[in-house]
Structure formats: C-alpha cells, structure tokens
Amino acid sequence: MSSLRLNTARLSTARLATLTLALLGAAASAQTTPNTALKGTISVWAWKDPIAGLKSLDAAFAKAYPNIKVEYVQKDPGGGAIYNAYKLAFSAGSGGPDVALIEDSHLQQLVKLGTLADLTSQVKPYVVNLTPAKLNTATLNGKYYAMPWDIGPVVLYYRRDLFKQAGVNPASLRTWDDYLKAAMVIKAKTGADMLPLSKAKNDGRLLETLLWQQGSGYVNAAGAVTLDKDPRATKALDLIQSLYKSGASADIETWTDSYYKVIADGKVATLPMAAWMGGFLKGWIAPKTEGQWGVLPLPAFAGSVSRTSNDGGSQLAVWNSSKNKDAAWAYIQFHIAQKDSALALYEKTDFFPALTSLYKDPAFSQGDAFFGGQKISQTYTALAKTIPAATVYTTDYTDMNSMLSIEIQKMALGKQDAAAALKNAADVIRSRTRRN
Structure with missing residues (x-):
C-alpha cells in the first residue's frame, strides 16, 4: 500500500457481516485451527486506513482467540514518523509493538537493525503463493521476517x-x-x-x-x-x-x-x-x-x-522483543493469511493482496463501474505474477x-x-x- 489515505467505505454492513460468519467457520476448519490457549494483550502499530481494515475483522478474531486482547496504536508514516518510532523503541529496548505494519521500502532496514523476529517457519507454508518479487522484500540472508499483506503492481x-x-x-x-x-x-x-x-x-x-x-x-x-x-x-x-x-x-x-x-x-x-x-x-x-x-x-x-x-506494498511483522510472539503471529495469520479474511480486507481497503491463491476468487473478476465496467482486478492479477x-x-x-x-x-x-x-x-x- 502507499502510506497515504484510502477509501475505507467500500464494504457494506451486510457484506461484512456475511464475511465475518465465513471467517468464523474458516478459522475453525479448513484454514487453521485457533489455539484458544493463547492469551495476552498485543499492541499493533499501523496507520489510519490499515487499522480501519484490520479492526473490521476483530470481532471474528475475538471469537477465534477469546483470550487475546488487541490494542491499536496509530502512527503515521508521513515524514517517517512510524519508522522513527520503531527505531526509538528498538534503541530504548522497550515500548515497541508486538505486531508492526511496515512498508516494503522500509522492511529490510528494520531487519538489519534486528528489530524483527525470524518468521521463516511460519511464513514458509505460504511461499508457494507469493511472487518472487514480493518474497525478496521480506527476505534477508535466506530468512523471512514478515508476512506479506499487499503488493503494488x-x-x-x-x-x-x-x-x-x-x-x-x-x-x-x-x-x-x-x-x-x-x-x-x-x-x-x-x-x-x-x-x-x-x-x-x-x-x-x-x-x-x-x-x-x-x-x-x-x-x-x-x-x-x-x-x-x-x-x-x-x-x-x-x-x-x-x-x-x-x-x-x-x-x-x-x-x-x-x-x-x-x-x-x-x-x-x-x-x-x-x-x-x-x-x-x-x-x-x-x-x-x-x-x-x-x-x-x-x-x-x-x-x-x-x-x-512494483511500487509500495506492506507486510506485518512480529517485534523481536515481544513477549507475546505466538499471539502476535496468530493475529497476523488470522487477518491476512486466511482466504476469507484476506478477501474481506481487499474489499474493505483496496489493498491488492500479495497471496496469489486468492486471485481465482470471483471478487477478482467483477467489472468496476468507476473504470467503465473494466475488470481491472484481472489486469492487476495478471501483472502481479510478472513483476x-x-x-x-x-x-x-x-x-x-x-x-x-x-x-x-x-x-x-x-x-x-x-x-x-x-x-x-x-x-x-x-x-x-x-x-x-
């Protein structure tokens, strides 16, 4: 995503309710089985529009993980504010988030500092459905440090x-x-x-x-x-x-x-x-x-x-000093790595998802009235695979x-x-x- 504001009013209340029910069913069956024993309070740092999208899935997340409490801290990327905050928290040795939203352009800089946890084992199951161009931004020295959210074809x-x-x-x-x-x-x-x-x-x-x-x-x-x-x-x-x-x-x-x-x-x-x-x-x-x-x-x-x-794109990462790493990963996996939640976020935010396995969904073959009825998502999906x-x-x-x-x-x-x-x-x- 770009670090600028987005329209977050696309998804109707009825559509969101339908997707929430789908999320609850999917979380308990085909996609992953929630570990309800996980507990704790996790802090998610992001900016305004991503937070709005992520929050729209939190009711379903709370049902799947009733013992995990989520707190959001809004920090804008304009002028590098959120990245300066990340660096200050790292230097202080405390006060950082559990889950960090990071634009691709800044990810490797934070990995180099040592701020992010190694997520290689968690991300590996999704690698087959991520383009090489996107994976390169999440990788340093052969290890994965974030779960890709969106891509910018x-x-x-x-x-x-x-x-x-x-x-x-x-x-x-x-x-x-x-x-x-x-x-x-x-x-x-x-x-x-x-x-x-x-x-x-x-x-x-x-x-x-x-x-x-x-x-x-x-x-x-x-x-x-x-x-x-x-x-x-x-x-x-x-x-x-x-x-x-x-x-x-x-x-x-x-x-x-x-x-x-x-x-x-x-x-x-x-x-x-x-x-x-x-x-x-x-x-x-x-x-x-x-x-x-x-x-x-x-x-x-x-x-x-x-x-x-490619221009832009973002990923969710786990802070290296987090005391709730498992809960933080559960949050990430639920919100952006599951089919129904990822599709809901796309409809809510227009952030084009990085997971190529989603592209066969009917949501990507609809005409868009704003673009004269053109099926623009089909153009995006075709090009995303060739970045x-x-x-x-x-x-x-x-x-x-x-x-x-x-x-x-x-x-x-x-x-x-x-x-x-x-x-x-x-x-x-x-x-x-x-x-x-």
Whole structure:
C-alpha cells in the first residue's frame, strides 16, 4: 500500500457481516485451527486506513482467540514518523509493538537493525503463493521476517475521455516511445498534460518504477551500486528527461492539493502508478470522474517484454522483543493469511493482496463501474505474477532515494544531464553507505 489515505467505505454492513460468519467457520476448519490457549494483550502499530481494515475483522478474531486482547496504536508514516518510532523503541529496548505494519521500502532496514523476529517457519507454508518479487522484500540472508499483506503492481491509469478526444487508441501504447508520441498528440488536441512530473520536488519514485520494470535497482545482487553502470538506469532516466523536454508533463509536486486538482479536473491524461491508486481515485482524489478512467499495462522499454513494475506494498511483522510472539503471529495469520479474511480486507481497503491463491476468487473478476465496467482486478492479477525481481528496496533505501532525488531535481532544472545525475547519485550513495 502507499502510506497515504484510502477509501475505507467500500464494504457494506451486510457484506461484512456475511464475511465475518465465513471467517468464523474458516478459522475453525479448513484454514487453521485457533489455539484458544493463547492469551495476552498485543499492541499493533499501523496507520489510519490499515487499522480501519484490520479492526473490521476483530470481532471474528475475538471469537477465534477469546483470550487475546488487541490494542491499536496509530502512527503515521508521513515524514517517517512510524519508522522513527520503531527505531526509538528498538534503541530504548522497550515500548515497541508486538505486531508492526511496515512498508516494503522500509522492511529490510528494520531487519538489519534486528528489530524483527525470524518468521521463516511460519511464513514458509505460504511461499508457494507469493511472487518472487514480493518474497525478496521480506527476505534477508535466506530468512523471512514478515508476512506479506499487499503488493503494488504498477499499471497505466488513463483518461478515456481525453484519449477519445485526441483520437489516440489506448491499446497503441505498447512501448514508451508510443507513450511519448501519444503525449504530444494529446497535448496538442486537448491541452492536457500526459502526467504530473515535478522538477524541483521530484521524489524519485517514477525512476524507481522504471528501474523495477526492467529488473534493476540501486544495486546489483551483490549489493554494489550500479546506477552509473547499468544501461537500464540510463534508459529509465533518459525517458524521464524526454518527458520533461516534451513539454507534455505538468510540473506539479505529487500528493499536494494542486496534484489532486489536475487529476480530478482532467488536466492530466495518464498516471503510471500502482494498484492502490485505483482506490485513491475512486475514494477521494477524483470520485466524480466515474467511467472516465481505464487501466492498461505499462508501456514496455524497447527490447523488453516487461509491462509492469512494483511500487509500495506492506507486510506485518512480529517485534523481536515481544513477549507475546505466538499471539502476535496468530493475529497476523488470522487477518491476512486466511482466504476469507484476506478477501474481506481487499474489499474493505483496496489493498491488492500479495497471496496469489486468492486471485481465482470471483471478487477478482467483477467489472468496476468507476473504470467503465473494466475488470481491472484481472489486469492487476495478471501483472502481479510478472513483476520482475529487482533491487530497489535495500537496507539503505531511504538514504538512496533521498540522494537520487536530489540529482534528478538538478537534471530537471537544467543543471546537469542524465549521465551526470546517475554518476553523482552513485558516487554519493557509495560514499555514504560504504558500498562498492
């Protein structure tokens, strides 16, 4: 999931009641047999929208585990607040959670610190139903430290009305070259920009998406920095530079009021973003634009077949110093590793589940009115299985992203070219992280 707000009002009371009954039956039979002897109070740290989703299953959890009390502590990820709190609790040696919600981008950093319990034996039964790309984010040195909740397959959201007005067939966007050509046509015929892409406030996320699409990242498999040596990084940043130079991108910072407005007002034609963006569009960014959006696979780079990437995703982990590790795992297993509960969470939150075994459920073959009746979940499921393994989320990810963003901003403002941006970013990252 992204660390931003989501619409959490999708699931009707009647539907939730039905799912709660299903959960009670499943918990006692096919999926796992609750150990009712487990007892204690567990603390779950997360942010607002995930908490709302998790709480919706707590009545069923209380029936299955009557002696486990759950307390939620809301800590927002904005500005790194929840991650700073995790680090402070670890440094203090006390005061941490029992269950920690962690975005994939931050997971390996916390594992490296020693904050999380080894969950290898607990997670192994689910490995067959998790994609390699997702498992890589939960793994360090061959051990699993979290149970994956959601995944962020990246698609191209596009405005049906703008494409129609410009006479551009969405299906023609097979490559990024096609995308650039379409951008110029759409700009000329509608006045709309192809996408929002800030210069001075570029956050590096689009470049990371393009790196991941190609199975690349900040480092190679050995952990050595490769930004200035990998031709895939050059392709990715050259594309971004072309988008700037085309005049068909809007210089607007993401996650600002101006950003929300251009999306809602139809001033941008596409958004290359993860599955969680669909919920954002429907729920609060552009709810009045129902029927005007469609979903496509990402355009491919020349010579590549990859039509997706990953952005975001999250996992639930057990705090290493927790005195209630078994109860904490029972909570995790019940809420996100069982079919009915995982499906209920998806309908409640729009967090696209990581467990591929869920994708055959009828819930994933329904048309979505907001997207013109398109069966968008089928697009997500097909692409989720093809996300390349990549090396974007490392143990030094936060620092790497910050350093790279600065160099992209310099390039966007005309202070250096793409090659210099990658070299400077790589040099600074090597120096500060002590990597080769």
